[in-house]
Amino acid sequence: xxxxxxxxxxxxxxxxxxxEFTGRQHFLVGANGQGKTNLLEAAxxxxxxxxxxxxENKLLVGHGQHCAALAYVIEHExxxxxxxxxxxxxxGKELWCDQARVTKLAEHLGKFPTxxxxxxxxxxxxxxxxxxxxxLDLTLAAMDAGYLRALQTATRALAERNALxxxxxxxxxxxxxxxxxxxxxxxxxxARRGAGLKTLEKSMxxxxxQIADAAEPASLxxxxxxxxxxxxxLLARLESGRARDQQFRTTLTGxxxxxxxxxxxxxxxxDFASEGxxxxxxLALRIAQAxxxxxxxxxxxxxxxxxxxxxxxxxxxxRFWSALDPEAQIIATGTHLPxxxxxxWQVFExxxxxxxxxEAVS
Amino acid sequence: xxxxFEKLQQHxxxxxxxxxxxxxRIALHLLVEKPARLASLVSALEAAAAAVRRCDRCGNLxxxxxxxxxxxxxxxxxLVCVVEHVPDLVAIERSGAFRxxxxxxxxxxxxxxxxxxxxxxxxxxRGRIEAGEVGELILALPNDVEGEATCHYLTEHLAGAGELxxxxxxxxxxxxxxxxxxxxxxxxxALEGRRGYH
Numbered sequence: 001x002x003x004x005x006x007x008x009x010x011x012x013x014x015x016x017x018x019x020e021f022t023g024r025q026h027f028l029v030g031a032n033g034q035g036k037t038n039l040l041e042a043a044x045x046x047x048x049x050x051x052x053x054x055x056e057n058k059l060l061v062g063h064g065q066h067c068a069a070l071a072y073v074i075e076h077e078x079x080x081x082x083x084x085x086x087x088x089x090x091x092g093k094e095l096w097c098d099q100a101r102v103t104k105l106a107e108h109l110g111k112f113p114t115x116x117x118x119x120x121x122x123x124x125x126x127x128x129x130x131x132x133x134x135x136l137d138l139t140l141a142a143m144d145a146g147y148l149r150a151l152q153t154a155t156r157a158l159a160e161r162n163a164l165x166x167x168x169x170x171x172x173x174x175x176x177x178x179x180x181x182x183x184x185x186x187x188x189x190x191a192r193r194g195a196g197l198k199t200l201e202k203s204m205x206x207x208x209x210q211i212a213d214a215a216e217p218a219s220l221x222x223x224x225x226x227x228x229x230x231x232x233x234l235l236a237r238l239e240s241g242r243a244r245d246q247q248f249r250t251t252l253t254g255x256x257x258x259x260x261x262x263x264x265x266x267x268x269x270x271d272f273a274s275e276g277x278x279x280x281x282x283l284a285l286r287i288a289q290a291x292x293x294x295x296x297x298x299x300x301x302x303x304x305x306x307x308x309x310x311x312x313x314x315x316x317x318x319r320f321w322s323a324l325d326p327e328a329q330i331i332a333t334g335t336h337l338p339x340x341x342x343x344x345w346q347v348f349e350x351x352x353x354x355x356x357x358x359e360a361v362s
Numbered sequence: 363x364x365x366x367f368e369k370l371q372q373h374x375x376x377x378x379x380x381x382x383x384x385x386x387r388i389a390l391h392l393l394v395e396k397p398a399r400l401a402s403l404v405s406a407l408e409a410a411a412a413a414v415r416r417c418d419r420c421g422n423l424x425x426x427x428x429x430x431x432x433x434x435x436x437x438x439x440x441l442v443c444v445v446e447h448v449p450d451l452v453a454i455e456r457s458g459a460f461r462x463x464x465x466x467x468x469x470x471x472x473x474x475x476x477x478x479x480x481x482x483x484x485x486x487x488r489g490r491i492e493a494g495e496v497g498e499l500i501l502a503l504p505n506d507v508e509g510e511a512t513c514h515y516l517t518e519h520l521a522g523a524g525e526l527x528x529x530x531x532x533x534x535x536x537x538x539x540x541x542x543x544x545x546x547x548x549x550x551x552a553l554e555g556r557r558g559y560h
Contacts, residue, residue: 149547153507163473171479173479174471177512180510180514181511
């Protein structure tokens with residue numbers, strides 16, 4: 001898909017802005033704190049109505065306003081020209097797609113894929129397992145309604161089982177009732193995560209080889225908390241773990257404690273890889289995510305690159321741009337324009353929430 | 363408004379389905395527009411509160427020991443449809459498709475909301491099964507996590523009490539509807555629940 005027009009009203013520091021995107025590559029240039037990332041954030045919201053920076057709607061609505069509005073005109077592979085409108089209030093969101101109100105998020109998820117490359121992505125290597133799980137869940141659920149359903153069921157059943165354990169009056173019969181619901185959904189998550197990470201690893205390896213331009217094998221390793229993706233085995237494990245779970249008052253086994261890690265040259269990237277290698281790994285992972293979205297939905301995601309290349313050497317930077325899907329639309333930000341040999345960019349200068357188009361550089 | 367009016371409105375607002383505006387409207391209606399209705403409403407409330415109770419056998423609304431359905435000799439007492447709430451029973455009754463009897467649990471298992479087996483009308487169901495009067499138990503509980511867990515609980519801890527067949531109500535496409543407008547979750551369960559044709 002291609003984002004053709006984006007209009008913002010009362011979004012963050014932009015009072016009103018209307019941008020028309022022509023061509024395939026767009027660059028937002030400006031000093032820090034002018035609102036470049038806000039625009040990427042606005043563009044990325046169309047995918048799952050989630051910001052890559054915050055979970056609080058309040059922060060997205062301009063100061064002193066009670067409603068922000070975003071309007072997208074999208075050229076879509078399957079739906080043709082599509083108009084999407086998103087209204088954000090302090091306490092909720094409203095979404096319209098071609099003038100029709102969308103009330104079920106599940107029906108919207110994955111239709112308009114975008115992938116954000118952000119400097120915060122380093123947390124995927126260095127951060128907590130919870131951050132990695134969240135990324136994995138969002139990536140897999142966006143293109144797979146079955147995954148989303150299994151995730152919702154498992155999350156709810158787990159919350160019920162944990163509430164039971166916390167109450168301190170859990171009977172085996174009640175625990176069993178929720179385990180029967182939890183186990184099949186959890187087993188499905190384990191199986192789909194394993195398969196999904198395998199696919200993601202393949203394209204990540206290819207992208208990493210291209211960016212790093214060195215013979216350093218990289219890999220993505222799934223670390224399931226319970227490795228056997230069968231409902232029966234998990235059910236037996238939950239049952240045998242009841243005494244321990246009751247002692248700790250929470251469920252200690254299951255996919256809610258899964259993790260994955262990166263390796264470079266067969267050692268854990270978190271501990272042994274250099275800053276440059278870690279950055280290259282997460283860029284490669286994002287490229288793999290974009291390829292996954294494209295493969296699963298037939299829709300090419302828009303790539304949103306938020307000043308990610310600052311810390312890379314010029315050679316890696318150039319190789320990063322060439323590792324991207326040559327047909328994908330790219331909206332990038334930075335304090336300096338990219339090197340001239342990287343093709344034509346449509347340039348917007350950003351100052352204090354105002355976006356002014358500049359004559360294209362060649 | 364006066365303190366007494368506000369107190370009335372507060373009580374109305376706590377009723378399910380009523381918000382600030384509708385509670386205000388009802389209070390005004392009863393006190394100002396049609397005060398004549400007030401006395402009959404109060405006596406109807408009192409009479410209903412005194413007369414209506416739970417059916418000893420199934421938990422449905424009743425005015426004697428048994429509800430109208432349990433008291434009806436023509437209903438098949440071997441066939442018991444387990445529902446979460448009384449309105450679920452009413453909906454099935456309205457369909458006219460069921461000639462068995464019911465069992466109303468008055469809830470479903472949900473530790474998050476502090477609901478355990480002791481809060482549900484399970485003991486009476488156990489009594490019915492142990493008395494040997496139940497041949498088939500139809501589980502018509504919702505197919506969310508709590509509904510499914512309640513079904514598991516019932517089948518594992520009641521079914522053993524007698525020779526009992528347990529079935530789950532079907533989940534799938536609405537009648538008169540095609541596959542086009544069904545959401546993916548409904549379609550999946552409709553496909554899983556397909557059956558032989560002819």
